[in-house]
Amino acid sequence: MTDVTTLGEFIIEKQMDFPGSSGEFSRLLSAIRLASKIVSQQVNKAGLLSNILGAAGSDNIQGEAQQKLDVFANDQFIKALTARKVICGIASEENDEYISINEEGSYIVAMDPLDGSSNIDVNVSIGTIFSIYKRISPVGTPVTEADFLQKGTEQVAAGYVIYGSSTMLVYTTGNGVNGFTYDPGLGVFILSHPDMTVPSVGKIYSMNEGNFYKSSEGIQNFIKYAQEVDPGSNRPYTARYIGSLVADFHRNLIKGGVYLYPVTSTSPNGKLRLLYECNPMAMIIEQAGGKASDGQTRIMEIDPKSLHQRVAFFAGTSHMVNKIEELIAAE
Numbered sequence: 001m002t003d004v005t006t007l008g009e010f011i012i013e014k015q016m017d018f019p020g021s022s023g024e025f026s027r028l029l030s031a032i033r034l035a036s037k038i039v040s041q042q043v044n045k046a047g048l049l050s051n052i053l054g055a056a057g058s059d060n061i062q063g064e065a066q067q068k069l070d071v072f073a074n075d076q077f078i079k080a081l082t083a084r085k086v087i088c089g090i091a092s093e094e095n096d097e098y099i100s101i102n103e104e105g106s107y108i109v110a111m112d113p114l115d116g117s118s119n120i121d122v123n124v125s126i127g128t129i130f131s132i133y134k135r136i137s138p139v140g141t142p143v144t145e146a147d148f149l150q151k152g153t154e155q156v157a158a159g160y161v162i163y164g165s166s167t168m169l170v171y172t173t174g175n176g177v178n179g180f181t182y183d184p185g186l187g188v189f190i191l192s193h194p195d196m197t198v199p200s201v202g203k204i205y206s207m208n209e210g211n212f213y214k215s216s217e218g219i220q221n222f223i224k225y226a227q228e229v230d231p232g233s234n235r236p237y238t239a240r241y242i243g244s245l246v247a248d249f250h251r252n253l254i255k256g257g258v259y260l261y262p263v264t265s266t267s268p269n270g271k272l273r274l275l276y277e278c279n280p281m282a283m284i285i286e287q288a289g290g291k292a293s294d295g296q297t298r299i300m301e302i303d304p305k306s307l308h309q310r311v312a313f314f315a316g317t318s319h320m321v322n323k324i325e326e327l328i329a330a331e
């Protein structure tokens, strides 16, 4: 176990590529690492907390107020990021407005602290998603909404934590994608998946097919295409849908496949949020050699208009995203 690289070492090594850097960005990543460990520990005993120690709203045996896990995760990330004094603001799925922090900080974070939270009660994988930008307003002034409404192409880093059969932190700073698996005994994330790339030929499609008749003709045609028998093109594809973006995305990144959350008749703008769900996943999949689109436009080139903006989202192996775009264009 000595010939391993921990996430802490990896962050320091990468910082050394930028001589003279202030270390602010490294401290930011360290804050995310710490909060991920705390949330991971809590997620692992989620069943105990809700079923044995009392449901949310009641007190636990130490007399502390119980919190819902997504609120808990939100608090942990905000606390860890605030304590290191490295960011000037946070936008979170859990908060209607962005939060102003330290005016001297150079970075902002947009995050979904616990995505797929409907899966908590049933012991299925969930995740945290984060996106990091340099602020555009001057250091020393309060953060502004414009700092958060930058295109995904401006991200300096993006990542997710998956709380699954093991906990993994996967992130990119625009120079490839690396995955770290958490060893709870040692309390460290260890580099287990260096230079992750998505297979160029995919076989999995992931969509909530309950929405088939609520989707457009192009999406319906893609699902039919995915189910057609054509061994020459690897079809029929395999359907896999967990209902946790992080988990569905992570599997498809490793095995090759595509994730779809289209516009539907009841979600006319799609369901997933551009700033803290789609943009970070788009940066990761592009860095891994894949593609992310809203059906027409590259996700990272969409100009955000509001913090909680929703978009249609298709991400994964490039040829599969291309096929979706082709069938949407033919509608």
Ligand code: AHM
Binding pocket: 093, 112, 114, 115, 116, 117, 118, 208, 243, 244, 245, 246, 248, 271
């Ligand atoms: P959430 O942020 O409220 O947890 O919702 C986002 C989740 C994604 O993780 C998942 O891919 C999607 O919603 C599932 O939606 P649906 O249940 O409509 O298939």
Ligand code: MG
Binding pocket: 093, 112, 114, 115, 116, 277
């Ligand atoms: Mg979410």
